[in-house]
Amino acid sequence: MTTITRLTDRLMIDKSKVTSFLSWMGQASKALLLPVIGITVFLVIWSIAANSINTSLGKFPGPVAVAGQFGALYQEHNAERVKAEAFYERQDKRNAARLEVDPSYVVKIRAYTGKETFVDQIFTSLVTVMSGFLLAAVIAIPMGIWMGLSPTLNAALNPIVQVFKPVSPLAWLPLVTMVVSALYVSPDPMVSKSFINSLLTVTLCSLWPMMINTSLGVANIDSDLVNVSRVLRLSPLTHVQKIVLPASIPLIFTGMRLSLGVAWMVLIAAEMLAQNPGLGKFVWDEFQNGSSESLARIMAAVVVIGLIGFLLDRGVLALQRWFSWDKTK
Amino acid sequence: MSTFLDISNIDMDFPTPNGPFKALKEVNLKINKGEFVSLIGHSGCGKSTVLNIVAGLYQATKGGVILNSTEVAEPGPERAVVFQNHSLLPWLTAYQNVELAVKQVFQKKMNKAEMKQWIEHNLKLVHMDHAMHKRPSEISGGMKQRVGIARALAMQPDVLLMDEPFGALDALTRAHMQDSLMEIQNELNNTVIMITHDVDEAVLLSDKIVMMTNGPAATVGEILEVNLPRPRARLALAEDKEYNRLRAEVLKFLYEKQRKVENINISKSSISDNETADVG
Numbered sequence A: 001m002t003t004i005t006r007l008t009d010r011l012m013i014d015k016s017k018v019t020s021f022l023s024w025m026g027q028a029s030k031a032l033l034l035p036v037i038g039i040t041v042f043l044v045i046w047s048i049a050a051n052s053i054n055t056s057l058g059k060f061p062g063p064v065a066v067a068g069q070f071g072a073l074y075q076e077h078n079a080e081r082v083k084a085e086a087f088y089e090r091q092d093k094r095n096a097a098r099l100e101v102d103p104s105y106v107v108k109i110r111a112y113t114g115k116e117t118f119v120d121q122i123f124t125s126l127v128t129v130m131s132g133f134l135l136a137a138v139i140a141i142p143m144g145i146w147m148g149l150s151p152t153l154n155a156a157l158n159p160i161v162q163v164f165k166p167v168s169p170l171a172w173l174p175l176v177t178m179v180v181s182a183l184y185v186s187p188d189p190m191v192s193k194s195f196i197n198s199l200l201t202v203t204l205c206s207l208w209p210m211m212i213n214t215s216l217g218v219a220n221i222d223s224d225l226v227n228v229s230r231v232l233r234l235s236p237l238t239h240v241q242k243i244v245l246p247a248s249i250p251l252i253f254t255g256m257r258l259s260l261g262v263a264w265m266v267l268i269a270a271e272m273l274a275q276n277p278g279l280g281k282f283v284w285d286e287f288q289n290g291s292s293e294s295l296a297r298i299m300a301a302v303v304v305i306g307l308i309g310f311l312l313d314r315g316v317l318a319l320q321r322w323f324s325w326d327k328t329k
Numbered sequence B: 001m002s003t004f005l006d007i008s009n010i011d012m013d014f015p016t017p018n019g020p021f022k023a024l025k026e027v028n029l030k031i032n033k034g035e036f037v038s039l040i041g042h043s044g045c046g047k048s049t050v051l052n053i054v055a056g057l058y059q060a061t062k063g064g065v066i067l068n069s070t071e072v073a074e075p076g077p078e079r080a081v082v083f084q085n086h087s088l089l090p091w092l093t094a095y096q097n098v099e100l101a102v103k104q105v106f107q108k109k110m111n112k113a114e115m116k117q118w119i120e121h122n123l124k125l126v127h128m129d130h131a132m133h134k135r136p137s138e139i140s141g142g143m144k145q146r147v148g149i150a151r152a153l154a155m156q157p158d159v160l161l162m163d164e165p166f167g168a169l170d171a172l173t174r175a176h177m178q179d180s181l182m183e184i185q186n187e188l189n190n191t192v193i194m195i196t197h198d199v200d201e202a203v204l205l206s207d208k209i210v211m212m213t214n215g216p217a218a219t220v221g222e223i224l225e226v227n228l229p230r231p232r233a234r235l236a237l238a239e240d241k242e243y244n245r246l247r248a249e250v251l252k253f254l255y256e257k258q259r260k261v262e263n264i265n266i267s268k269s270s271i272s273d274n275e276t277a278d279v280g
């Protein structure tokens, strides 16, 4: 402390600021220290374990090998980008040349159909999970509110929900695939069938936790608040807006977090099973590939899948904080 | 004076797993305009049930309520309720809580500026204008109850229904709130039904004290007219002969005529005039 005093006196800095900065540093290092220790221990155990596991594709990848693959995967992505740009450049030149010869020529632009890189697959999976989840939310939350408000509807739908909830969405996958290929016939589809299949599978598993939690939240609103609404003769719409929604926000978001967690897990499995584009397909392709680097690349995908799952959950949590009236929760 | 609120021949059966439970039997009560009526009785006798029927929140099994020559069929803002535990919407500020009521009741009669003025006027009436923009979680229990009263008053109800409005408050805050309520009542002269457990509160505030018999099948036991001059001052009344007679009447009804045998313990059966008299 005396050195600080001398230092602050000499530099003419506010001493309380220095001490508060130091205590902040202390707290931050405590909050950082334990996770850092945990991760380090994990990495050490992983590399020791990896070293002693021999598979038919060589040694199980340790942290260093996986880290190396991250770099390689990113470079492959960049290389693919360069190729794609070159392709479009050539196409533009060709079209321009033909237009010069024949001004009535209708320009055809073809999309580049190169190999989908790791980064592309991440992007595909993210778009799929978000679309499927949003579609589910748009259906499940209003339904849940309606079920929570009407005991009759709840009694009618509850058995259906309870039976469908425990079904693994992967069991739906063949049905979804057949129905989509029967119904989704368009000569020039906006989005691919495989995207629709994955999306609907995600939707089917996201529906139930959101619906159940929303209806639970709505049905358990403090009866005094409902009485206030009755005395005021609020219209059903105002009742939902002013009373039902704010009161059930915590449970609605609990349902959303549960749903999104399940959705992300299911999507990867569905992509593996159905060979639909996405991270699941990446994992499966690498597995089939069976090169000496495959396991490290799959491990890299596992880490990314975990990180994205974590970030998705945090995202919903942040959204809840933003929406909720009670900022302490 | 003509009857403003007529509760006639009300029976209330609650369905229970062991058949219907008769909570109320032949409850009759007539209330004049501008009258302040207290409902007192032991816990579980059916006071809240009566109030909820008048509010329209419960449907009586038999009999009915007529207010201002119309039969009560459903809840409505002309019968504003102050609930025991304030029941403010926790996500709205004091101002917004009152605003929700005002917007609903006066949407066609007032413009924006008038509404704002009316909301602020009512919050001022209960001395809550200094904390208008605070949420219920940021104010004390007494303050929440004040906002609840402001919300009810802002509806300009024909009858104000209060279910133990000060039951959850400490004695000092309660005395403060009673004084506030008398002050407001002097100004507005509302028709009020208030449930209370507190004998002093009943005598201090009411024009009429309705004492209910014990359930099941509870009904109105006795009605006591309180003709003490207004404005009433708590301290002066402590020495007042008529005040103490009325107080003794209520205590006698509760602890002699309607003794609650199963709940009585030694200290309650030997209750005297200088002990605090709380029922239930």
Ligand SMILES: Nc1ncnc2c1ncn2[C@@H]1O[C@H](COP(=O)(O)OP(=O)(O)OP(=O)(O)O)[C@@H](O)[C@H]1O
Residues within 6 Å of the ligand: B014, B015, B016, B021, B023, B041, B042, B043, B044, B045, B046, B047, B048, B049, B050, B215, B280
């Ligand atoms: N919804 C209900 N279903 C069944 N019984 C009920 C219901 N509401 C009230 N009762 C019963 O009716 C009786 C009267 O209840 P009420 O709440 O009106 O009493 P109270 O006088 O307000 O009591 P307290 O002073 O404790 O608030 C009680 O015996 C209670 O158990």
Ligand SMILES: [Mg+2]
Residues within 6 Å of the ligand: B047, B048, B049, B163
């Ligand atoms: Mg009660």
